[in-house]
Amino acid sequence: MKCRKCGSEAVINMRQHKLALCGEHFLEWVPEQTQRFIEKYKMFTPDERILVAVSGGKDSLSLWNVLLRLGYKADGMYIGLGIEGGVDYSNQSHEMCDKFLSNIKSQISNFKFQTSNSQLPQEGNSEIHDLKSEIGNRKSEINWQPTLRVVDIAKVYGETIPDVAARTTRGRGKPCSVCGLIKRHVMNRVARDGGYDVLATGHNLDDEVAVLFGNTLTWNSGYLLRQAPVLPADKPGLARKVKPFCRFYERETAAYALVRGIEYIYDECPFAEGSTSIAHKEILNQMEKDSPGVKLQFYLNFLRAREQGLFAEHAERVELNACEKCGQPTSAPGLCAFCRLWERRHRDTATTLLSKGTDVITNQ
Amino acid sequence: MKSETMSGKTVKLTYRNKQWELAAGMTVRDAILKCGLNPEQVLAVRAGKLINEATILKEDDEIKLVAVISGGAFSIRE
Numbered sequence: 350m351k352c353r354k355c356g357s358e359a360v361i362n363m364r365q366h367k368l369a370l371c372g373e374h375f376l377e378w379v380p381e382q383t384q385r386f387i388e389k390y391k392m393f394t395p396d397e398r399i400l401v402a403v404s405g406g407k408d409s410l411s412l413w414n415v416l417l418r419l420g421y422k423a424d425g426m427y428i429g430l431g432i433e434g435g436v437d438y439s440n441q442s443h444e445m446c447d448k449f450l451s452n453i454k455s456q457i458s459n460f461k462f463q464t465s466n467s468q469l470p471q472e473g474n475s476e477i478h479d480l481k482s483e484i485g486n487r488k489s490e491i492n493w494q495p496t497l498r499v500v501d502i503a504k505v506y507g508e509t510i511p512d513v514a515a516r517t518t519r520g521r522g523k524p525c526s527v528c529g530l531i532k533r534h535v536m537n538r539v540a541r542d543g544g545y546d547v548l549a550t551g552h553n554l555d556d557e558v559a560v561l562f563g564n565t566l567t568w569n570s571g572y573l574l575r576q577a578p579v580l581p582a583d584k585p586g587l588a589r590k591v592k593p594f595c596r597f598y599e600r601e602t603a604a605y606a607l608v609r610g611i612e613y614i615y616d617e618c619p620f621a622e623g624s625t626s627i628a629h630k631e632i633l634n635q636m637e638k639d640s641p642g643v644k645l646q647f648y649l650n651f652l653r654a655r656e657q658g659l660f661a662e663h664a665e666r667v668e669l670n671a672c673e674k675c676g677q678p679t680s681a682p683g684l685c686a687f688c689r690l691w692e693r694r695h696r697d698t699a700t701t702l703l704s705k706g707t708d709v710i711t712n713q
Numbered sequence: 714m715k716s717e718t719m720s721g722k723t724v725k726l727t728y729r730n731k732q733w734e735l736a737a738g739m740t741v742r743d744a745i746l747k748c749g750l751n752p753e754q755v756l757a758v759r760a761g762k763l764i765n766e767a768t769i770l771k772e773d774d775e776i777k778l779v780a781v782i783s784g785g786a787f788s789i790r791e
Contacts (some may be wrong), residue, residue, distance in 0.1 A: 350767040361756075369765060406783050555782070603756055603781040607763050617783055630782055634753040689773040 350494065360581050360606045364641035369578050370610045380415045387419075390578040392591040399423040402536050403449075403497070405442030405614040407606040410449050411496075412594055414611055416549065422493055423549070425450065429501035431509025431681030432618025440613050443499070449471075449611065450497045457494065461576055470592045476545075476559035499536050506691060511620075513690060517687045524620050527690070534687040537677060540588035552592040555599035556643045559629040561651055577652070584669050585677045598644065599630075637675055724770040728755065728778035737774070742766040745778065754782055 352371035359369035370378055375388045385390070399416060401424040403409040416423040432438045503509045510531065514524030524685045540548040557576070564572045578596075582589040594602055606613050606668060621627060636643045654660075669678040672685035674692075679685035684692060722737040726748055733748050741764060745752045755778040757764050770776065 350765045359765045362765050362767065371765070407781075436759040598753075599783070600753065600756060603779065604763055607779065609757065615780070621783070623748065627782060629753070631754070634751050634782075637753045639752055694728065 360608060361601070364599070365598070365599065365637075365645045375604065375608055378602070379411075379597070380419055383412075383415050385595055386578065386596055387591075391546045392549075392579055392593060393589075395420060397422075398544065399549050399637065400498070400536075400540045400543060400545040401425050401549045402532075402551070403427050403446050404551075405445035406551070407611070407613045408553050408556075408594060408599075408602045409662070410445065410611050410613050411602050411605045411609070412551040413449065414453065414609060415605075416593070417457070417495060423493075424495055424534065424543075424545070425497040427497060427499045428535055429499060429503070430528060430532075431501075431503045432511060432619060433602045436616050436619065438614075438616060438619055440617070445612055445614050446497055450495065452454070454494060455482055467675060472574050476669070498539055499540060502531060502535070517690065519690075523624075525624060530686055531689065533687070534675075534677060537586075538675070539588065541564075547589045547591055549591050549593055551594055551602070553594045553597050553602050554598045554644060554648055555630050555633070556626070556634055557592070557595050558648050562629045562633060562646065563625060570660045573651075574655065577655065586671060586677045594640075596645070596648070599635050716727055722772040724772070724774040724776060726776045727777055729780070735770075737770055737772040739770060740766065741768045741770060741776070744770055744776070748778075750778065 350362055350369045350372055351357065352359045353369055355371060357371045361373045361375055399421055401413045401416060401423050403408065403413055404427070413423060413425050425446060427443055429443060430439050439682040459693070504511075506513075510524050510528045514522075514527040516525060519526050519530070536548055536550075539545075561573070564576065578592050580590040597605075597637040605611075608672060617627075633644050633647075669680055670682060671677070672679045672688055673683055674688040675685060676689070677685055723734045724737050724744070726733045726735065726744060728748065728750065731748075735744050735747055739747070740754050741757045745755055745757070745766075752766055753756075757768070758777045759768075759774055760778055764776075765787070
């Protein structure tokens, strides 16, 4: 199978696009398409500061790589969840993010060295050429370097995600619900407090259609209405959230990481085994195998229907208030779900310690 | 795990902790299907390089199948 652009051996065939590409042209195609989606859905502009939520996996690291190559000022944020799972999962994930940052920084330094010496890239020096063309000639931004912001949940809040999950009824024994709640809160806070214009996540099309499938099965019009490539910062305390990879299949983001040479954590989160989202992905991939493009059409037609207001009149009108403690929006009066999670812990801890005669005041 | 060695020319495929030995001469896509996997959910790597699904597997090829699904993806709903 040959590359449609140059006729050399293809590394990937994207059946939904009837498009096969060689490594070189695939590495060009992914950033080009990403830029197209950024513009089409009005995600952000070249002057805005972006915070990319990275997990050490293929999607988020590839997204960070692509945004930097496109010349965006994108920092990373890693949330240490404290998941061990027999594979040292969180530590390994963190290590991948650190390694990524170190590699990309040295590539950018090479580019700067070349630029500052007014040496034009030589033919055949593809890495420098890539960076020159993709990072561009923004000399005013030449000293900017990406950084990785790390939030270790156990260090900041005193408990790991599995510990929190074990003492709550939320998620019925599985930490995924607690994990999602905490990550959403922390990502929003770090984006807002760090002065970022936008929070970008590596959600790919398979993630999106799995969520869409689940919400369609239950006709959850509220969630359907809020699923989009861009979630605007339309309430005080909310950061704008974007998903620049929302139209790439998962196999394309994995292929990008492999061909680009990005090291990522292959293991799934140990708690993801048996999750509904994976089951939905498998069902959808079974259909995709027999009908190429079915996932893409499902997603695009949903976006079109949503745009035309299909779910708007059925959606519940939810009034949001500012949480009394953290200020983030919440549908409940008083504390948001995140703060209630920790409030409960502090109350329990205080009760335990008070029963031992220790004078403890609940943490503010 | 599975062996098809009538012609004597075989290829090896590995996926996580599983291994298959199949007859050489089939495409990557057919080999993935023969292993009972979905070609939408794996990528094939030979000698460290990604190969496309129509590639014919040759004798003694060693193919690593890489899972593309990551799980437990959370929604970033508000």
